[in-house]
Amino acid sequence: MTGEPTSVSDLIRPDADPNERAAESALRPTSLAEFEGQPRVSDQLGLVLEAARHREATADHVLLSGPPGLGKTTLAMIIAAEMAAPIRISSGPAIQHAGDLAAILSGLVEGEVFFLDEIHRMSRPAEEMLYLAMEDFRVDVVVGKGPGATAIPIEIPPFTLVGATTRAGLLPGPLRDRFGFTAQLDFYDTTALEHILTRSAGLLGARLRAEGAAEIARRSRGTPRIANRLLRRVRDYAQVRADGVITRAVAARALELYEVDEIGLDRLDRAVLDAVCRRFGGGPVGLSTIAVSVGEERETVEEVAEPFLVRKGYLMRTPRGRVATPAAWRHLGLAPPAGSSSAADTGPDLFEDSGS
Numbered sequence: 369m370t371g372e373p374t375s376v377s378d379l380i381r382p383d384a385d386p387n388e389r390a391a392e393s394a395l396r397p398t399s400l401a402e403f404e405g406q407p408r409v410s411d412q413l414g415l416v417l418e419a420a421r422h423r424e425a426t427a428d429h430v431l432l433s434g435p436p437g438l439g440k441t442t443l444a445m446i447i448a449a450e451m452a453a454p455i456r457i458s459s460g461p462a463i464q465h466a467g468d469l470a471a472i473l474s475g476l477v478e479g480e481v482f483f484l485d486e487i488h489r490m491s492r493p494a495e496e497m498l499y500l501a502m503e504d505f506r507v508d509v510v511v512g513k514g515p516g517a518t519a520i521p522i523e524i525p526p527f528t529l530v531g532a533t534t535r536a537g538l539l540p541g542p543l544r545d546r547f548g549f550t551a552q553l554d555f556y557d558t559t560a561l562e563h564i565l566t567r568s569a570g571l572l573g574a575r576l577r578a579e580g581a582a583e584i585a586r587r588s589r590g591t592p593r594i595a596n597r598l599l600r601r602v603r604d605y606a607q608v609r610a611d612g613v614i615t616r617a618v619a620a621r622a623l624e625l626y627e628v629d630e631i632g633l634d635r636l637d638r639a640v641l642d643a644v645c646r647r648f649g650g651g652p653v654g655l656s657t658i659a660v661s662v663g664e665e666r667e668t669v670e671e672v673a674e675p676f677l678v679r680k681g682y683l684m685r686t687p688r689g690r691v692a693t694p695a696a697w698r699h700l701g702l703a704p705p706a707g708s709s710s711a712a713d714t715g716p717d718l719f720e721d722s723g724s
């Protein structure tokens with residue numbers, strides 16, 4: 369049985385949207401002092417950079433890991449700004465040949481920050497070239513083929529590699545070990561998101577009340593990118609359907625219009641919960657069955673809806689499929705079936721993909 373098609377709202381997707389690049393850049397904090405919400409990372413990174421400045425040296429290589437939209441690109445830019453260094457930006461998937469990497473590295477100037485996003489998606493040969501570059505500031509460019517091939521060493525100026533990954537566990541040990549400092553970014557609490565929203569509203573010239581900021585923050589899934597995106601939509605609503613001021617009521621009405629509920633679930637999230645609870649009695653039910661039932665691609669359910677539902681404690685992955693928790697039933701306004709808490713006995717598993 370196929371349910372009503374559920375279009376995925378782009379509002380709550382944590383990934384970058386190329387159409388939003390300019391809007392995002394305008395809201396990026398440009399110094400560590402302005403980078404709120406990750407005090408431990410800011411403190412530790414501040415120390416690393418200050419020490420490097422003290423020694424008049426290039427900063428150590430930095431690895432940033434964490435889910436999308438939490439500020440990895442922003443931090444890379446801040447590192448460059450704090451070191452008064454230029455920044456060069458590329459990404460793992462863009463570097464498929466070692467030669468691509470050699471060309472970038474040999475063009476760097478001394479002290480430059482090289483930001484490599486999605487570093488876990490680089491090709492193996494490029495990765496091996498990077499080891500040498502990070503350690504010895506040298507690359508070996510192979511000229512020719514077969515037995516006549518020779519490696520020509522090329523010196524490269526000292527630089528700071530800032531690698532970003534959403535999957536630190538996928539990085540090979542030798543690569544991880546070559547970073548002098550690793551920072552794990554966490555989801556933001558609502559207070560931090562309120563501050564970020566207030567700052568963003570100032571830059572956008574939006575009239576955001578503290579209670580309006582709290583309402584948006586609550587629905588932002590712990591992610592600054594989503595918070596800023598919701599703010600822009602709520603601002604539109606406030607201008608067109610209200611008097612321009614973003615109060616709690618205006619924010620709530622706007623986000624209801626966009627189908628983002630009071631804890632940040634959108635239509636797809638709710639459809640998934642609804643399918644698991646109402647159609648499949650709370651599970652266990654396979655991922656593919658859920659996807660067919662909500663009329664979405666399996667990958668979309670798995671990558672967009674599920675991580676947040678699991679993080680919220682609404683859905684569990686078990687060896688036999690997905691299971692709704694009592695909290696999920698309650699969120700839908702339903703009474704959990706008797707004994708449903710014993711679903712936990714099935715035990716959340718560690719399988720990435722267990723329910724197909």
Ligand SMILES: Nc1ncnc2c1ncn2[C@@H]1O[C@H](COP(=O)(O)OP(=O)(O)OP(=O)(O)O)[C@@H](O)[C@H]1O
Binds near residue numbers: 383392396403405592
């Ligand atoms: N600590 C913060 N304070 C204020 N704004 C932030 C903060 N972190 C992120 N942002 C804002 O969130 C948006 C997304 O941040 P950013 O592009 O740095 O995320 P990312 O982790 O690199 O995401 P991706 O992995 O998808 O590239 C930007 O507009 C940025 O201004």
